[in-house]
Amino acid sequence: MPEKTFKLYPLLSPLSFLYGIITETRNILFNWGILPAEEYPVPVISVGNLSIGGTGKTPHTEYLVRLLKSTYRVGILSRGYKRRTKGFLLAGDNDTARTIGDEPYQMKRKFPDILVAVDSNRRRGIRNMLALPADRRPDVILLDDAFQHRYVTPSLSILLTDYNRLFYQDRLLPSGFLRESKTNMRRADVIIVSKCEAGLHPIDFRIIENEMKLLPFQHLYFTRIAYGETAPLFPAHTGEAGNDPAAGDEVLLLAGIASPTLFVKEAERRFKKVVPLIFPDHHTFDKQDIRKIKETFARLDSPDKFILVTEKDAVRLLHNPLVSDDWKRVIYYLPITIDFCTETPLSFDNCIKNHIITFQRSKIFH
Numbered sequence: 001m002p003e004k005t006f007k008l009y010p011l012l013s014p015l016s017f018l019y020g021i022i023t024e025t026r027n028i029l030f031n032w033g034i035l036p037a038e039e040y041p042v043p044v045i046s047v048g049n050l051s052i053g054g055t056g057k058t059p060h061t062e063y064l065v066r067l068l069k070s071t072y073r074v075g076i077l078s079r080g081y082k083r084r085t086k087g088f089l090l091a092g093d094n095d096t097a098r099t100i101g102d103e104p105y106q107m108k109r110k111f112p113d114i115l116v117a118v119d120s121n122r123r124r125g126i127r128n129m130l131a132l133p134a135d136r137r138p139d140v141i142l143l144d145d146a147f148q149h150r151y152v153t154p155s156l157s158i159l160l161t162d163y164n165r166l167f168y169q170d171r172l173l174p175s176g177f178l179r180e181s182k183t184n185m186r187r188a189d190v191i192i193v194s195k196c197e198a199g200l201h202p203i204d205f206r207i208i209e210n211e212m213k214l215l216p217f218q219h220l221y222f223t224r225i226a227y228g229e230t231a232p233l234f235p236a237h238t239g240e241a242g243n244d245p246a247a248g249d250e251v252l253l254l255a256g257i258a259s260p261t262l263f264v265k266e267a268e269r270r271f272k273k274v275v276p277l278i279f280p281d282h283h284t285f286d287k288q289d290i291r292k293i294k295e296t297f298a299r300l301d302s303p304d305k306f307i308l309v310t311e312k313d314a315v316r317l318l319h320n321p322l323v324s325d326d327w328k329r330v331i332y333y334l335p336i337t338i339d340f341c342t343e344t345p346l347s348f349d350n351c352i353k354n355h356i357i358t359f360q361r362s363k364i365f366h
Contacts, residue, residue, distance in 0.1 A: 012175040020172050023180040030150040037153045038123050040130065043140045043359045045352070046154035048147025050167045050185065051177040054258030054281065055160035056194040056225065058103050058312070059338050061142055065111055067349055068140055072356070073115070075138030077125045078104045079145065080118030082282045088128045091116040096319040102282060103144065106315045122152045140356060147187070148179055156355045159188035162259065163196045163222075168211050186215060190351065195262060196224045196341050205342055221348050222341040227266050227334055233314050234328035245332055248272045250302040254293065254309045256283030256316070263310055266334065271308075275300065283316070290322045307331045 029035040045064065049055040061076065068074050080089070080101035089100060093112075097105040100118045108116040115138055119125030122143060129138055146152060147159060161167045167185060170176045185191065193208060200222075209220055230245050232238040245251065251271045255263050256279035267274045277296060279289070297307060307330050309317060314333035317323055323331070340348060 008171055009175045013171070016172040016175040019174070020181055023172075027150070027180065027184060035150065037151055038126075039153045039155075040126055040141070041363060042130065042138065043156065043356045044126065044143060044152065044154045045140065045156045045158065045355075046143040046146045046149075046152070047158045047160065048143075048145050049160045050147065050179060050182060051161070051165065051170060052173070052179060052258075053162075053165070053177060055162045056223070056338065057145055057160060058106065059225070059336050060158070060160060060192065060194070060223070061144055062107060062110065063338055064142055064352065065107070065114055067352060068356075069111065069114060072139040073137070075115040075117065075129050075141045076104065076107055077117050077119065077122060077129065077141055077143055079120050079122075080104055082284070083118060085118075088117065088119040088121075088125055091118070097315045098319070102312050102315050106311055109315060122146060122149050126152065155359050156190065156352070157188045158190045158192060159185060160192050160194050163193050164259075164261075166193070166208065166211075185212070188218060189355075190219045190221065190348075193220070193222045194225075194338070195259070196222050198224070200341065202342075219348075219351055223338045224341055225262055226337045226339045228337065230308065230332045230334055233309070233318060233331045233333050237325065237328035245271065245306045245308065246304070248304065250300045250305040251275070251308045252293070252297045252300060252305070253277065254307060254313055255279065256285075256313050257281055257310050260310075263334065267308055273300075273302070279313075283313075285317060285320055285322065287322060305330070309333045311335055 030037055047057050047061050049057065065074055078101060083101040084098050091100050091104060091108040095105065095108070104116050104118050115129065115136065117125055117129055126141060129141060143152065143154060147157065165177065167178065167182045170178045170182065172178045172181065191212065205222055212220065214220060247270060249271055250273040251267055253264060253267050253274050253276040255276065257263070258281040260278055264274070264276050275296060277293060297305065309331065311333055317331065
């Protein structure tokens with residue numbers, strides 16, 4: 001297995017110890033029923049992680065949407081991080097990344113027929129979704145980034161962990177990146193090791209499985225990021241199709257995501273010269289950022305030069321009034337999906353579908 005390293009801060013271990021006491025006390029209160037957790041009459045599938053930072057929750061949630069939307073009315077509930085609105089909000093045609101958050105807007109833009117809602121109070125959000133008229137009410141609700149939201153008891157919990165930062169090698173904040181103790185992986189029904197590298201061998205997967213010490217009911221899967229073809233962010237401004245980015249072009253890379261390494265590597269594999277500009281996760285591009293981007297782009301030598309952004313950055317730039325018309329013809333984004341590494345997706349697909357069928361039968365019986 002390739003050696004993986006990531007930065008830890010052992011001198012902050014005393015603070016991590018105190019943080020661990022707080023988070024474990026909270027979990028114990030939920031486990032004992034002192035703090036209330038709510039269940040619901042429809043399948044609620046949570047997609048989350050133990051760590052801060054990007055593990056690929058959005059593309060995995062989108063995979064679930066594609067899997068289920070032809071059979072069920074699917075609803076997505078997200079916190080709507082960094083949105084400029086409050087309370088419960090159903091995504092509509094006029095919403096943008098500013099009103100519902102970048103990730104919910106990305107999913108609504110991809111799946112316009114899917115119910116997408118945002119609310120920092122997940123219990124209130126689910127209640128409001130289930131209070132919709134029967135022809136709009138979701139049959140299945142997907143919770144984005146809700147592993148630590150213990151006030152909701154999901155019917156199925158999916159836990160993601162980055163191959164390059166596996167939870168059992170990590171530490172609690174602030175000496176590491178874990179939001180809660182690694183022992184809480186026991187709450188997960190499905191664990192997915194995401195962002196796996198190419199060239200892994202069966203022994204590599206078995207080592208990870210052994211290190212995780214899975215419980216009998218837990219299922220383990222391995223996925224990798226799959227990149228699609230570059231697409232124009234503003235198709236009406238790009239002109240002829242022949243102007244799409246080609247291998248010999250120079251590219252200014254913009255990334256405002258938690259883990260941009262794979263995105264940068266993919267761009268370097270595709271294009272002659274790549275100049276990365278890295279911003280914080282969920283970054284909103286202001287006048288100073290746009291000025292910096294313009295200056296950097298102007299310094300690129302080639303007449304065949306483009307700006308390439310992530311999908312998440314694309315939705316933040318789409319309605320940004322600072323993006324001028326002359327820029328719109330050169331801004332492209334790189335769509336991503338997921339692939340399963342060790343088997344066809346059939347095993348995972350059946351796991352999800354069987355859960356929903358079993359849940360529905362159980363509700364009918366009771």
